[in-house]
Amino acid sequence: MGIKISRRKFLQTASLAAAALPLSRLARAAEPGLVKKPVAAPGSFTGTETRYGGMCEMCFWRCQLTGKVRDGRLVKLEGNPKSLENGSSICARGNAGIQLLYDPDRLKYPLKNVGERGAPKWKRISWAEALDEAAERLKVIQKKHGPHSVALFPHGASAFYPLQYFEFTGTPNISEASFYQCRGVRDMAYMSTFGFAPNEDVDMANAKVIFLVGTHLGENVHVSHLKQYLKGLENGAKLVVLDPRFSAAASKADIWVPIKPGTDTAFLQAVMKRLLDTGKYDQEFVAKSCTGFDQFKEAMAHATPEWAAKTCDVPKAQLLQVADLLGANLPNVAVHPGRHTTWYGNDFQRSRAQACLTALLGAYAVPGGLIRPKGVKLGAASWGHGVFAQDCDLSKFWPFHPPGTPTDAIRETTLTAKPYPIKAWIAWGQNPIQTIPDQARTIAALKKVDFVMVTDIMPMDITMYADILLPEKTYLERYDYVKTGMQWDPAAKPQQFVAARMPLVEPLFEGRDSVWIVNELAKRLGHGDKIPVASIEEHVDKRLAPAGLSIAKLKALEGIFTQDGVSPYAPAGKREFEFDTESGKVELFSEQIDSNDFAGSPAYVPTAEVPAGYARLVYGRSPVHSFSRTQNNIWLHHEMPENPLWINDRVAAKAGLKDGDRITMVNQDGVKSRNSTVLKVTPGIRPDTVYLAHGYGSMNPELTVGKDQGIDDQSLITLFGIDRETGATGMRTSFVKVVKDGRTLEMMV
Amino acid sequence: MSEAVANQLLADVYRFLGRSLAYPDPAWLAAGHLVALAELLAELGWDEASRELQSLPAAPAVLLEALCIEHTRLFINAFPATVAPPYGSVHLPGGGMLNTAFTAKTRAFYRRYGFELANGADLADYLPLELEFLARLGEGGEEAAREEFLAECFRPWFGGFLARVRAGAELPFYRIVVELIDFFTKEEEEDGY
Numbered sequence: 001m002g003i004k005i006s007r008r009k010f011l012q013t014a015s016l017a018a019a020a021l022p023l024s025r026l027a028r029a030a031e032p033g034l035v036k037k038p039v040a041a042p043g044s045f046t047g048t049e050t051r052y053g054g055m056c057e058m059c060f061w062r063c064q065l066t067g068k069v070r071d072g073r074l075v076k077l078e079g080n081p082k083s084l085e086n087g088s089s090i091c092a093r094g095n096a097g098i099q100l101l102y103d104p105d106r107l108k109y110p111l112k113n114v115g116e117r118g119a120p121k122w123k124r125i126s127w128a129e130a131l132d133e134a135a136e137r138l139k140v141i142q143k144k145h146g147p148h149s150v151a152l153f154p155h156g157a158s159a160f161y162p163l164q165y166f167e168f169t170g171t172p173n174i175s176e177a178s179f180y181q182c183r184g185v186r187d188m189a190y191m192s193t194f195g196f197a198p199n200e201d202v203d204m205a206n207a208k209v210i211f212l213v214g215t216h217l218g219e220n221v222h223v224s225h226l227k228q229y230l231k232g233l234e235n236g237a238k239l240v241v242l243d244p245r246f247s248a249a250a251s252k253a254d255i256w257v258p259i260k261p262g263t264d265t266a267f268l269q270a271v272m273k274r275l276l277d278t279g280k281y282d283q284e285f286v287a288k289s290c291t292g293f294d295q296f297k298e299a300m301a302h303a304t305p306e307w308a309a310k311t312c313d314v315p316k317a318q319l320l321q322v323a324d325l326l327g328a329n330l331p332n333v334a335v336h337p338g339r340h341t342t343w344y345g346n347d348f349q350r351s352r353a354q355a356c357l358t359a360l361l362g363a364y365a366v367p368g369g370l371i372r373p374k375g376v377k378l379g380a381a382s383w384g385h386g387v388f389a390q391d392c393d394l395s396k397f398w399p400f401h402p403p404g405t406p407t408d409a410i411r412e413t414t415l416t417a418k419p420y421p422i423k424a425w426i427a428w429g430q431n432p433i434q435t436i437p438d439q440a441r442t443i444a445a446l447k448k449v450d451f452v453m454v455t456d457i458m459p460m461d462i463t464m465y466a467d468i469l470l471p472e473k474t475y476l477e478r479y480d481y482v483k484t485g486m487q488w489d490p491a492a493k494p495q496q497f498v499a500a501r502m503p504l505v506e507p508l509f510e511g512r513d514s515v516w517i518v519n520e521l522a523k524r525l526g527h528g529d530k531i532p533v534a535s536i537e538e539h540v541d542k543r544l545a546p547a548g549l550s551i552a553k554l555k556a557l558e559g560i561f562t563q564d565g566v567s568p569y570a571p572a573g574k575r576e577f578e579f580d581t582e583s584g585k586v587e588l589f590s591e592q593i594d595s596n597d598f599a600g601s602p603a604y605v606p607t608a609e610v611p612a613g614y615a616r617l618v619y620g621r622s623p624v625h626s627f628s629r630t631q632n633n634i635w636l637h638h639e640m641p642e643n644p645l646w647i648n649d650r651v652a653a654k655a656g657l658k659d660g661d662r663i664t665m666v667n668q669d670g671v672k673s674r675n676s677t678v679l680k681v682t683p684g685i686r687p688d689t690v691y692l693a694h695g696y697g698s699m700n701p702e703l704t705v706g707k708d709q710g711i712d713d714q715s716l717i718t719l720f721g722i723d724r725e726t727g728a729t730g731m732r733t734s735f736v737k738v739v740k741d742g743r744t745l746e747m748m749v
Numbered sequence: 750m751s752e753a754v755a756n757q758l759l760a761d762v763y764r765f766l767g768r769s770l771a772y773p774d775p776a777w778l779a780a781g782h783l784v785a786l787a788e789l790l791a792e793l794g795w796d797e798a799s800r801e802l803q804s805l806p807a808a809p810a811v812l813l814e815a816l817c818i819e820h821t822r823l824f825i826n827a828f829p830a831t832v833a834p835p836y837g838s839v840h841l842p843g844g845g846m847l848n849t850a851f852t853a854k855t856r857a858f859y860r861r862y863g864f865e866l867a868n869g870a871d872l873a874d875y876l877p878l879e880l881e882f883l884a885r886l887g888e889g890g891e892e893a894a895r896e897e898f899l900a901e902c903f904r905p906w907f908g909g910f911l912a913r914v915r916a917g918a919e920l921p922f923y924r925i926v927v928e929l930i931d932f933f934t935k936e937e938e939e940d941g942y
Binding site for chain 2: 002003004005007008010011012013022023024026027028029030032033034035036037038039040041070071073099101102103104105107108109111114115119120121122123124459464508634700701702704705
């Protein structure tokens, strides 16, 4: 440094007085950041305060929290002891919420991209500037191309309000990953069968048999759900797991069926045929509460054990063992509906099969069965339904699609402008680059539109493509979600609860909640007079009002209201129920599905075979990560910094691969993984299959912890299926080879 | 120049440098901030920095835009990476997090000398706040406390921050300001530096 004078001399220099004047004037005009207060003696200690009303959003389960706050700083998160679900327990991710709150990489102020999409150059702007620009650009697009030219990709509790708003403006082009790349298939299949979406409301705690189809509890962690699962196992429930991988659940199973990927429906059909053939099904429940039995039975007739054993590549004896175990323990069988169910593009039929198996076993409203928890009635405050232009509905080709529009339809319409142009993409808490297969097409669509707006908490793959990037408050700094439900163990004393998310700490920086952001946008787009609530607090209060509650009352109740509830079990002996289906009964054969030219009873639709030399890429959950949202969380990263590739030991040996080798991957289309990972060589996976935990390997280098860590499974999924009934995205349909030291290796036994 | 005057001048310098790290706005530029900085550089005889400062765009709107982008890139959010978040806890060994126990320690230090964060103020270990605190201590004649604060709450992290700004700054303005902060806060040696 070229300063030619010492600090002491500088301060002593008389001539400085003149120079000091403008500097001093400017210095003293500054807004003070510190104010005078009485002196606190050294060693003064600010006590730790427990704050109630927190609700986790590290995943979608939303455990209720308390926060230990010291001097305004959140130092620890714990479960709220009053919670009927998680109690005082929270998972690793829940604990690590503090790190999200205090992550230096988090989005802090509204940003404008003055560079290119994909290589942004950010400029901090004011909220007024950001909202003015977003509104102006949306207005131009809506005026020229119609309101349906705006597409929205929402996710998470805070996205409910923007979702309502954009639908109100007249766009049906809203696609939630939680439906189209997750549970939408399951929900629609169960609605077509039982008339309601099942959530994960299956009474594992009191089951005699727990039957998991691909669900890998233990790696898939939700506290009250795991409490139910573990209580069931403690009580002696038999566990049956269908999974091509020796998952955490498989390791606890009485019967692990290492099934060939994509053939689960065939297995389920054969199980149901066996139950029918042996008469080991709940005949009273089927007679009184189901319809379409004859057509259903006929549809299962082909599913012999021999056929299924060959199709599924499992021993016939094991298949029969599973069927007989289920039949011997009916109706107290927990046929888990799963959650992420968009696997092969034939998934509606598999979920239908799970629902029909549940019905065949009479496993409804009984201990161990599918149940319908009854919470407290809540209110609503809504923008109201939008009016869509004629012929703008892209979802019409999928008659059983979940709410919104299939994601791929939006992307293809964006790219082709057929049947009409889509010119703006808005992502709200969703990272479509890691939720939708074929990232190159997603990026092409993002580059094609006229405007991209993203609202998030952290930099994500998608935020790299934003023109305007808006920071939300984290879930620890805001109000939003109101949750109701019942005690975690359905057999315990019936209780109900209501909890609302309340901030545990003051917000940092300039994050805003979604109601504020949407209202400000709506005012600028000419909808100021239609705003349903002035604030998120008002929204929460309206939700709570029918229960006689308010934010203030909940605060006084330490965050959770409880009252006596209703048992989810039917009275003993009751086997006749009315369901909210077209027939009023459980539809083992659905006229509605049949009349839309699909199989009215669960049908097996084969998925593409693995090409020679490749392995099928399947993916799943890590207990310490939630999708791509926790990639940058340094505490969670420490626990599992990358996602090892599971590979069969015989395949590895033949390819000359060893456990711990660092590898990359290439898929059937020549797409290479951006990063590397390590190999986990194990007999615990089928030779035709490899496995990665999802949610690693972000392409956004702004994530200083998560960047380049592990392999992004989605980057390798370029071959995908679209479920014919629902339009959901099947994503276990791509094939890969391992690359080591530049050599692409054949995946052969 | 008396010690009191020198202390006041140093306090003003701290405040001025802290103010230099605020997000740029038209009023800030119009008030002559760059002129004052140039005069300070001249007094210090730092000719190279003076010349670099003169290389900044002359047109106010262009200059403001450039400074806003540079400020965002250095201190807020940036692609491919934010250069140097101006928070002490981030730069401590094993840090990488905002609002840690170190931040609380810094705030406790403020309280020991009768100061509290104003409403809406940033985190306690935000660099401009620390500079303001140093100014306040100087104005109060608390030289020993100033040295203690620098030793305990400032210097442990500032070197890491300085290195990142040195390496990552594209415009000279923020690098000069941060070098000046270093000059006015580092431990005095025998020769007075």
